[in-house]
Amino acid sequence: MTVPEKRDTVGAKRRRMPWIALVLLGVPVLAALLGPWVAGDAAPGEGALPSQPPGAGHLLGTDVLGRDVLALVLQGGASVVGSALAALSVGMAAGVPLGLLAAGPRRGLDETVMRALDVLLAFPGLLVLMTLAATGHRERFWLVTVAGLLQVPAVARLVRGAALAPGSRTVVEALRMQGHGWAYIHLRHLARELAAPLATDAGGRFSLVLYLLASANFLGLGLPASSPDWAVLIERNSDALFTQPAAVLVPAALLTALCVGGNLLVDRALAHRRTRS
Template sequence: MKGGAGRRALRPRRGRFGPPPLAVPLLGVPLLLAVAGPLVAGPADPPPGTAALPSQPPGGGHPLGTDLLGRDVLALVLHGGPSVLGTTAGALLLGYAAGVPLGLLAAGARRLVDELVMRSLDLLLALPGLLVLMTLAATDHRGRLWLLAAAGTLQIPPIARLVRGAALAPAARTTVEALRMQGHGWWYVHLRHLARELAAPIATDAGARFAIVLYLLASANFLGLGLPATSPDWAVLIERNADALFTQPAAVLVPAGLLMSLCVGANLLVDRALANRRTPL
């Protein structure tokens, strides 16, 4: 190998680490609106008798026009972020809070317990998410808490499977056996050591799962299965103003763009995290 080629081969690759430049604005704008939007926005619902005409284009004191109910679209967009991010984050926390311990239990328990845990989760895994939400809506179980609980529960089986598979990998099992031979108990091995080893795959999965949960919740709200029709949630705004897409496109395209920005930004970060974990050739 020539000297110049060898130096190029040994030279570390640049630009692979850190967040992709496009992911920063894609995630930053929706997150900024969710955090600071309600602090700077006016009231989402105007006082009685002051509502503007419905589905008006931008102008006349309404930079993004009005929605189907005559409310200012800009104020609704600024108020809708906490609902989206709060419900999505809550569902993720619920899924990991239950899925990680179940996965560790299945990986470290006897075969009978492993089969019992995983087969029970398989029954839940077979349920289509939208069918569960439609059943809740049909039985009048609506609202943010029901959405959060349903979406979080539906994430438990895949998370538990991920954790169990990672904990049963040959390298992980070798470490577990070594710690057991040193006299360490089940709690130390699984909840202190093994859980720390699983932090990287769990963090990577969380980025992709964020987009999955966001899509599920947005679909439920778009289909009218979740939050009330007067909610400023971005998915609800899309559903309520879909009929006025051609006369007042901002009421649909702006919240749709924010939801798409969240999903694409999260996926870009996950792709970069996976690339950073690869061993360079």
């Protein structure tokens, strides 16, 4: 194969990748957005037996409690995507201001902020969630808030590093000499400079948050066992994997597609930025 042919093959693969990523990401996202509107009643019907394989009455069979798996899957996507987005928003909302604060002209403040974040960074995520569950805080609010706060150190470090880049510092010093205040410099100039790296990081960080929340729910540290959340469904029906695999494989496939599709889109965005720069 000649060099031009190899380039054409690589280019064709790159052109196909966004469509693959969009399909992988689009299916679980559409299920999360539209599922609650079209899902039927998941409660066990008359004569419904636990862990029944797919059939005429239940297209994906029933779970260990006799509930309709298809209805549960359609209802559980909103919990997965909504919780991950909420936790990501918490991490961004707290991490961006702290990163800008650390990148300011006061060296002592930089050290204080970053060393405090290093302490938070040292705590394993699942260990923190285990402690949270042991104290009885299993509500979605606590799960999302703590998962979001665990992302703050990484987000703050990214913002601080981008704000302290030589190019950014030169412009910032010039703006200071012109008499512009903190709000103008940080909210107008640096906000534009940080938009691209933050958007790229958010795409990859969404998968990390999703993995953390799904792991917590799978281990029984998060939502109650009656929740239709996809990770909870996997955990509840894992013992019936060989008798009713759809109750485990369908939500697992949706979680996998959500993570893989998001990562492929982020990789594509990074490759596009490299080719443009």
